[in-house]
Amino acid sequence: MTPDELSGALSAALASAVADGTLALPADAIPASVHVERPRQREHGDWATNVALQLAKKAGTTPRALAEDLARRLEATPGVKAVDVAGPGFLNITLDAAAAGELARAVVTAGPAYGRGDALAGQVINLEYISANPTGPLHIGHTRWAALGDSLARILRAAGAEVAAEYYINDAGAQMDRFGGSILARARGTEVPEGGYKGQYVAELATKVLAERPDLLDLPDDEALEVAREEGYRLQLAEIRQVLESFGVHFDVWFSERTLHESGAVGKAVERLREQGHVYDQDGAVWLRTTDFTDDKDRVMIRANGEPTYFAADAAYYLSKKDRGFPGKIYLLGADHHGYINRLKAIAAAAGDDPETNIEVLIGQLVNVGGAKLSKRAGNIIELRDLVDWIGADAVRYSLARFPADTPLELQGEDLLKQTNDNPVFYVQYAHSRTAAVDRNAADRGVARLREDGSDAFDPSLLSHETESVLLGQLTEFPRIVAAAAQHREPHRVARYLEQLAGDYHKWYAECRVLPYPDEDVTDTHRTRLWLNDAVRQVLANGLDLLGVSAPERM
C-alpha cells in the first residue's frame, strides 16, 4: 500500500462520514488528498496523519472524537492492520506486513524508473548556472553551483520537467581584452599590464598560443591582441568544458554573450522594452525604469558613449530564453550577486512576464574548504580541477550536494578524504556496494529471487522483522523525496534521504540474513529478502545517480 492509496482511503473515510451524517462538514472542506507522513517514533506505526486535528474545529467536534470515528472506518481497509488514536487526535496507522512488503518487488520491477514522477510534468525550464568568465579556470566558488546545478537538473527531469541546462559565456566586454592583453604580454615576455590577469595559467596559455601561432610576435599590436584573445579564449573555454566533464557536469547549451551583440539582439531588446514603455533617455544614456517594479534604482542599458552595459545583455539574454520557449527560468547565483535579483525580475516584468513565476533566482552562500592547497597556476584561489584531483569527483559533488544552497559552508578537506563516517558519501556508497556483495554471494550460494524451478518465491508476509518494516517504509518515501526536492529546488533532500536509507539498510543487514548459514537450506525467506536487498540497491543507485555520484559495486 502506497501513501497515495492510504491518503485516498482516508478521503473515502471522511466522505462516508459526511454521507451518513456523522460528520457535519461542507463538501469543499474535505481535502482532496489527506496528508500522511512517516512518524518520527517507530511506536507510532507506519504512517500518521493529523487530519482530525485540522478538521475538528470546522466540524464542530473534538479532534479525538473525529479521529476515533475515522479510525473505525479505516480499519476495514484491506492492507491496514491497525489504526490507533494518539495524543490530541493523531491517527497512527500500521500496515499488514504483506501489504508493505509488496513494495520490494514493485521497486525491483520499476528499476531505474522507481522514484521518477510527474510532479513537474509539462513544465519547461531553463536552468542557468556557473556562467563563469572564460578568462580563467573554474575555482571553488563555481564548484558548489556545478554540483548543485547538475543535480538539480537531474532531479527536475526525474520529476517530469523538461530542462535545458545552460552556461552563459561572458565572452564580451572589456575583460576579454584584458585577458588577451595579459596573454600577449606573457608571450612577449613582458609584464602583465595593470588590471590584467596575473595567474601562472596565463603564461601556460601564452605558451600554447605561441605553439599554434608562431607568427604572433610578428603581428602588429591590434592584430596580435586579437589572436592572443581569441586563441586564449578558445583554449580556456575548452579547459572549462573538460574540467566540468570530469566532474560529471553536463550542459545542454553553451550560450555566448557575444552572439547577442553580434546578432543585434541587444539593440532589439532595448527597443522591445522601449515599446513596452519602460525605457527612457537621460544624460545621453538609455535607461530601463526598473523602479517601476522591484528595483531600488533605474539601470542604464546603453551608456552615454554608446556602449551597451552588461545589464543590457542580461535583458537580451532573458528575452532569448523567453523566445526560445522557456516559460520557467532558474538562475543559480552566488551570494555576492544577490543584488541582481531585483533587476533580473524587473527585466522579466518589463518584458510583460510574471516575475513570480517566469523567473526564479536561487542564491547560494559561498563555500570554503579548509586545508586545500591554493592554486599556483591560477593565483590565490582553489581550482576546481585541483579539488577533484585531490578529493575525487564523487566526494566533492556529494559533500556539496548534501547541504542546502543557502547554508554557508566550511568543509574540511581532510575529512572528505576519509573513507569513514566522517564522510557520508562513503557511508552511502558502502551500503550500495554491500548490496552488490550480497548479490554476488547469493549467486554463489544458489539463492535467487525465483526458485530453482522458476516459480515465484516472493512472499511479502515474510518481511515481518522490525527492521524490514522500517526499511520498506523508507523505500516507499523515495518518490515523494524526489518530488519534494524538485519542487523546493533542494537536491540535498535526496542526499539526506540516501543517508537515512543506507542506515536502515545496515541495521537490517545486521539483523536479517539474506543468505542461509552453511548448514541451512535455502528457503523462501532468503529469496524474498533478496528482493528487498535488490530493491534497496536500486533505490540507492537511483538516488546517487540524481546527485551525479557513482554507485560502486565494490569499494
Add this chain to the structure above:
RNA sequence: GCGCCUGUAGCUCAGUGGAUAGAGCGUCUGCCUCCGGAGCAGAAGGUCGGGGGUUCGAGUCCCUUCAGGCGCACCA
C-alpha cells in the same frame, strides 16, 4: 543607512506548523566460529541567539532586538 542570507549538541550540519528537536564526527561502553566491522547496539551531551505575538500546537509563521556573512556602478 537600506536590502538579502545565516544563528539548533564541543565541531560540521539536518529538521514539508505536529507527538519525547535529530545525524555524523569527537568522548565513553559493548558486538566479528557464518552474507563486507568502511558495519551494528548503547551512554553522555540542548534556555533551537534574546524578547514579544499568532493557535489546539512554533526550531518552523509575524514583529522586534543582538551577532556574523554578503550586496547596494554609465564594472563585468
